[in-house]
Amino acid sequence: MSILYKTSRLLHKQAHGIQVNTCRWNSTVKNGFIDEILSSKKALAKITTLSNRIGLQPKFPMNTLAQALIDKTAVQNASVSNEKLWTVGKILSDMYVLEKIKCLYPRLPEKGVQALQGGLLDSRALNRLGNSWGLEVQRWNEDPKQAYGKVLAKTTEVETTRVAGEVYKPDAMKRAILAILGAVHLEGGFKESKKFVDSHIFSRQLEPRTMLQILYPRRQLARLCRRLKLKDPVYRIDAETGRKSREPVFVIGAYSGPFCLGQGQASSLDLAEQQAAYNAVLSYYIHSPPFEQFPSETLQTSTASFSPIPYISPGELVL
Incomplete structure (x- = not known):
């Protein structure tokens, strides 16, 4: 049992x-x-x-x-x-x-x-x-x-x-x-x-x-890339408008090699970088892989088979 x-x-x-x-x-x-x-x-x-x-x-x-x-x-x-x-x-x-x-x-x-x-x-x-x-x-x-x-x-x-x-x-x-x-x-x-x-x-x-609060998103993204053995993140301007106006808008992407990990949009380059890093770390945390069944579905009988979740998280990032 x-x-x-x-x-x-x-x-x-x-x-x-x-x-x-x-x-x-x-x-x-x-x-x-x-x-x-x-x-x-x-x-x-x-x-x-x-x-x-x-x-x-x-x-x-x-x-x-x-x-x-x-x-x-x-x-x-x-x-x-x-x-x-x-x-x-x-x-x-x-x-x-x-x-x-x-x-x-x-x-x-x-x-x-x-x-x-x-x-x-x-x-x-x-x-x-x-x-x-x-x-x-x-x-x-x-x-x-x-x-x-x-x-x-x-x-x-x-x-x-x-x-x-x-x-x-x-x-x-x-x-x-x-x-x-x-x-x-x-x-x-x-x-x-x-x-x-x-x-x-x-x-x-x-x-x-x-429900999630991410402090120091750029540091967390750099630590995450090292954990996953990816290249260090590089921030690039994907689009911008009104740089010299009162209300500029910058769209910045966080890239690891050829892969875009996240995008951020803000009125300053620094805030847009932070938003891009935040979205990249957030998308990693809330990733939802497919699974076949919940563990409680096996409680009806003691001989029921169980297919475990094919993914185990290495844990939260520690700065």
């Missing part, structure tokens, strides 16, 4: 209410608080609407979805809250997002990887996702019974905790969404959880070039 497969089996066994023989979440366990929530017609309508809106299976148990909306701050009993579901969802979301970033952009520096991951999974991103679902978090002064059907969480008044200039984004929404992902996985397996992540978390397209 692969390590990932053994880990997935361990996750199934550790989750509360799991039936080890069938590897499914035991959604028939009776719980008074969850039953009380579902006894409210208004709450049941909200939860059913949420289930349909996010594309869950028709047979998906409503009590499991209701439990995913109970934050650990709202109840003292951890078995009632979404804490264990959230733990499973957190592991799965990190795995799916990181493997996609690493497979698509194997040369991307670690800071760029973390920025992309944060853009998809941080509190702000998942709050926007929850808002697009119509999901709400219990207000700090709202009666819990009136908040049934929302994300139940104990929060404080925003103005007493918010730092000046900071946008208040509670983590309760993030934990609820990841708990729903964990519930989807425990009910439907890797296939359904992967489908859920593709449909919702990866629905937001992030451009890696906006």
Whole structure:
């Protein structure tokens, strides 16, 4: 068995209410608080609407979805809250997002990887996702019974905790969404959880070039050419206009031998050179080679074959 497969089996066994023989979440366990929530017609309508809106299976148990909306701050009993579901969802979301970033952009520096991951999974991103679902978090002064059907969480008044200039984004929404992902996985397996992540978390397209900050681009390009055993970069003017006017424009290319590594355009020769070097280094980092499959596609069975990515990055440039 692969390590990932053994880990997935361990996750199934550790989750509360799991039936080890069938590897499914035991959604028939009776719980008074969850039953009380579902006894409210208004709450049941909200939860059913949420289930349909996010594309869950028709047979998906409503009590499991209701439990995913109970934050650990709202109840003292951890078995009632979404804490264990959230733990499973957190592991799965990190795995799916990181493997996609690493497979698509194997040369991307670690800071760029973390920025992309944060853009998809941080509190702000998942709050926007929850808002697009119509999901709400219990207000700090709202009666819990009136908040049934929302994300139940104990929060404080925003103005007493918010730092000046900071946008208040509670983590309760993030934990609820990841708990729903964990519930989807425990009910439907890797296939359904992967489908859920593709449909919702990866629905937001992030451009890696906006997540990367390159300092000293000319020095980095020179170091990169030496690493790749290319000739040192030479900067040439490809085009220019208005040199003696108030608004000149220079187009400069960064060349290594006969190859143009990048082009830059600016109002001065120095800035155009820096832009050309920046674009050359950036195109190296965000290169996306073709690959056949994601590693998680082998988790359905322990005997599944895997075709590794045909490229391994030598690492980030160090100046």
